[in-house]
Amino acid sequence: MAGLTILLLCVAVTACIYGIWATVSLRQSKHALRVANERVFSHHQGPLAETEQEKARMYRQRADEALDLTHTFQKFVPRQFVDHLAKSQATELRLGHAAEDEVAILFCDIRGFSGLSEIMQPQQLMRFLNSYFCRMNEPIHQNRGFIDKFIGDAIMALFDHPGGTAKQKAADALQAALDLRVALSLYNEHRAKSGYEPLGVGIGLHFGDVILGTVGSEDRMDTTVIGDSVNIAYRLETLTPRFNADIIISEQMRDILGDSPGLQTRLLDWVRVKGRRTPLRIYEVLNHLSKDEQKRRQAIQTEISEGLKCRIERDWDGALLHFYKAVGKNPTDSLPRHHILVIEQLRQRELDENWDGANEASSVG
Secondary structure, X not given: OHXXXXXXXXXXXXXXXXXXXXXXXXXXXXXXXXXXXXXXXXOOOOOOOOOHHHHHHHHHHHHHHHHHHHHHHHOOOOHHHHHHHHOOOOOOOOOOOEXXXXXXXXXXXXXXXXXXXXXXXXXXXXHHHHHHHHHHHHHHHOOOEEEEEEEOOEEEEEEOOOOOOHHHHHXXXXXXXXXXXXXXXXXXXXXXXXXXXXXXXXXXXXXXXXXXXXXXXOOEEEEEEEOHHHHHHHHHHHHOOOOOOOEEEEHHHHHHHOOOOOOOEEEEEEEEOOOOOOOEEEEEEOOOOOHHHHHHHXXXXXXXXXXXXXXXXXXXXXXXXXXXXXHHXXXXXXXXXXXXXXXXXXXXXXXXXXOOOOEEHHHOO
16 A cells, blocks of 8 residues: 555656756747747737637738728827828837918817806816717818817817919819808707707908927927918907907908819908017908898998008097998998997007007907
8 A cells, every 4th residue: 555655656756857857948939939929920919829720810910000090090190190290201209290371270169168167167178078079070171171179169270282282272172161161050059959049150250370299398299280270260260259240361362272163251450460470461251141231241341441541540530430331331230330440549549650550469458
């Protein structure tokens, strides 16, 4: 009995030693295979293939994953943005990389958003914003534009019409603005059915040079678009509630659009926007309004233009005469009353001898 016990113990020890040896040998073999595979998969941090079939499967899997990752990142950095940077023959996206281009810039912002956000719970607010953005996304993409960023409730979009002219870029942006008004109208119909108040938005459009590039630090980088043109487009959007206008464009944008078929605009004011020394004329786009409303607003264009000329010359009485005539022609239009208020304010101020007649946007009545 003791001999049998000793025999079994020897067999167990032998089996254990063999098992250890086999395990070590297997690990060494796998290690050798992994070393060979690492020459092929040296960039990959995950499990390595051990057969040719597994390699082929992994190649396909990695290709699919890379494509999915590309599509995901395009939601954060638009493909068009990367295309602009690629024009400079850059091989990789580095901090401080920049490219210049002429584009049309659009800013769209919800009116009264602060009041809305105060009465919503955080999750409800996020659902509302995403619902709104989803509806406002398509009009931009359908007109060859791309969203550069969401800034709170605001949308900043660029229109570069690859291979197109300045007029085509401006026309794309204008059509997108008009289509945004259509999308908003449909969204408000949906909100009405759910018992919610309608939304209003303001849109500002400008055309000019911008710099597209990367900013930040080595461990946290972001893409951005900067330049005087971006500032102008943003400031024009902020003026929409002051002028009771849905869409405001700069004089440069209007000049580029030129004789575009069906374009309906009217002169609003001669202003100096914050952050810019040179004043500019700004115009209201009327295309989305009814024909009758377009006629009523355009009927006072002569009086508005002549009144502005008088204001620039510091002829306060002459300016008021024209603006009051405009009130008589269209009593419901807020534009002439805006100009009357501005004249009354200017009369009370001591103006510098170099004053150029421009209204400071920050003090527009």
